[in-house]
Amino acid sequence: MENYEELLIEILKKIAQESQTTDLSIPVGISNRHCHLSREDVESLFGKGYELTKLKDLSQPGQYACKETIMICGPEGMIENVRILGPERKQTQVEVLQSDCFKLGIKAPLRLSGDLDHSGDVTMIGPKGSKMLVSGVVVAKRHIHMPLKDAKRFDVVDGENVSIAFDGARGGVLNEVIVRVDSNAGLECHIDVEEANALGVSSNTNIVIQKN
Amino acid sequence: MENYEELLIEILKKIAQESQTTDLSIPVGISNRHCHLSREDVESLFGKGYELTKLKDLSQPGQYACKETIMICGPEGMIENVRILGPERKQTQVEVLQSDCFKLGIKAPLRLSGDLDHSGDVTMIGPKGSKMLVSGVVVAKRHIHMPLKDAKRFDVVDGENVSIAFDGARGGVLNEVIVRVDSNAGLECHIDVEEANALGVSSNTNIVIQKN
Numbered sequence: 452m453e454n455y456e457e458l459l460i461e462i463l464k465k466i467a468q469e470s471q472t473t474d475l476s477i478p479v480g481i482s483n484r485h486c487h488l489s490r491e492d493v494e495s496l497f498g499k500g501y502e503l504t505k506l507k508d509l510s511q512p513g514q515y516a517c518k519e520t521i522m523i524c525g526p527e528g529m530i531e532n533v534r535i536l537g538p539e540r541k542q543t544q545v546e547v548l549q550s551d552c553f554k555l556g557i558k559a560p561l562r563l564s565g566d567l568d569h570s571g572d573v574t575m576i577g578p579k580g581s582k583m584l585v586s587g588v589v590v591a592k593r594h595i596h597m598p599l600k601d602a603k604r605f606d607v608v609d610g611e612n613v614s615i616a617f618d619g620a621r622g623g624v625l626n627e628v629i630v631r632v633d634s635n636a637g638l639e640c641h642i643d644v645e646e647a648n649a650l651g652v653s654s655n656t657n658i659v660i661q662k663n
Numbered sequence: 664m665e666n667y668e669e670l671l672i673e674i675l676k677k678i679a680q681e682s683q684t685t686d687l688s689i690p691v692g693i694s695n696r697h698c699h700l701s702r703e704d705v706e707s708l709f710g711k712g713y714e715l716t717k718l719k720d721l722s723q724p725g726q727y728a729c730k731e732t733i734m735i736c737g738p739e740g741m742i743e744n745v746r747i748l749g750p751e752r753k754q755t756q757v758e759v760l761q762s763d764c765f766k767l768g769i770k771a772p773l774r775l776s777g778d779l780d781h782s783g784d785v786t787m788i789g790p791k792g793s794k795m796l797v798s799g800v801v802v803a804k805r806h807i808h809m810p811l812k813d814a815k816r817f818d819v820v821d822g823e824n825v826s827i828a829f830d831g832a833r834g835g836v837l838n839e840v841i842v843r844v845d846s847n848a849g850l851e852c853h854i855d856v857e858e859a860n861a862l863g864v865s866s867n868t869n870i871v872i873q874k875n
Contacts, residue, residue: 549860561832561863592832614835620773620804623826624836625861648761649837649861651773 476657480510480639481647482591485534486521486545493539496521496577503537510637511596522576527556545573545588548645562589563629591643594629596636605660614661615640621651688869692722692851693859694803697746698733698757705751708733708789715749722849723808734788739768757785757800760857774801775841803855806841808848817872826873827852833863836873
């Protein structure tokens with residue numbers, strides 16, 4: 452009887468492995484507006500020596516939401532409670548929704564994270580000070596974080612431009628999704644709140660890649 | 664010489680007609696949150712005998728934006744400056760964005776205009792009073808207003824479910840777009856602000872139908 456049990460366990464393991472290999476769906480992460488701050492800007496906004504407080508881990512390894520938020524202001528409006536994501540980065544970056552640009556009265560280009568040349572400007576306000584961020588505001592270009600093993604499985608390469616398909620009452624296809632292969636990444640497709648709402652996507656939706 | 668001029672004018676007219684016939688693009692109208700009020704609700708919110716003031720005509724014949732706005736409130740938040748669209752309707756209807764539902768703390772189904780059974784609730788607040796709207800809040804289902812002659816040209820019928828394609832840096836395809844044929848309609852595809860931002864669409868974008 453014990454042998455049957457062992458055999459059964461082996462069979463179930465095999466089935467699990469197999470379904471993992473053939474599962475070509477990708478979990479979706481929905482980003483709201485947020486910012487990444489440099490050490491210098493943490494100190495400008497929160498005071499000298501201030502350390503950000505981790506609120507909760509995000510799905511990407513090492514990334515977390517902080518307890519702290521800031522206000523961002525443009526010539527035509529302000530937005531409160533913009534979440535800071537940790538850890539600190541070399542360069543401060545504010546990621547907004549397209550509708551935020553209208554609210555703030557600013558222009559921000561559609562970019563991948565870190566590509567900040569000639570991007571938008573905004574004034575950041577914290578409890579201990581404010582700072583004008585010149586060229587640091589972008590609307591996030593949709594992308595898929597992918598570890599190398601998954602890139603092989605999906606037959607895509609770093610930087611590849613793919614489409615992603617959604618079912619449902621607001622189903623459709625989003626083109627211009629950039630694959631970002633990184634051995635430290637967790638498999639996840641990042642779209643923003645407006646993209647998610649337009650396609651009727653919730654955080655437990657899985658998407659499927661369509662190669663172009 | 665005069666004959667040549669006349670001939671040239673005739674040729675140019677023919678070319679213009681021809682290009683109009685073969686042009687299968689459709690102008691896009693982008694809707695923000697708004698409401699349509701009944702006479703009774705105009706009086707509840709603005710006072711007995713109050714008449715709404717036309718601010719500007721909309722692209723659909725007979726429809727206009729009013730000078731007046733209201734505030735809408737749910738259990739978790741409120742939204743100011745919700746534009747009233749005229750003329751008055753038999754039944755009050757509030758059309759919100761998906762993100763507004765989170766802000767307000769309400770649920771509103773995805774529906775075509777006028778389909779209000781078991782839809783969302785919200786409290787409407789005007790300068791002279793407030794009123795709880797029970798079953799009158801929806802998220803607008805994307806649709807294409809189409810006069811009969813265009814329906815023939817596009818080879819679609821009233822109620823048909825089509826897809827619409829967008830080019831550009833946020834290009835893609837939106838499925839589940841309902842054709843609404845009406846002899847009084849102007850040809851126009853209506854999507855909301857979140858859908859427009861997600862697909863990088865501005866109000867002078869033209870879209871192309873993909874039949875399913």
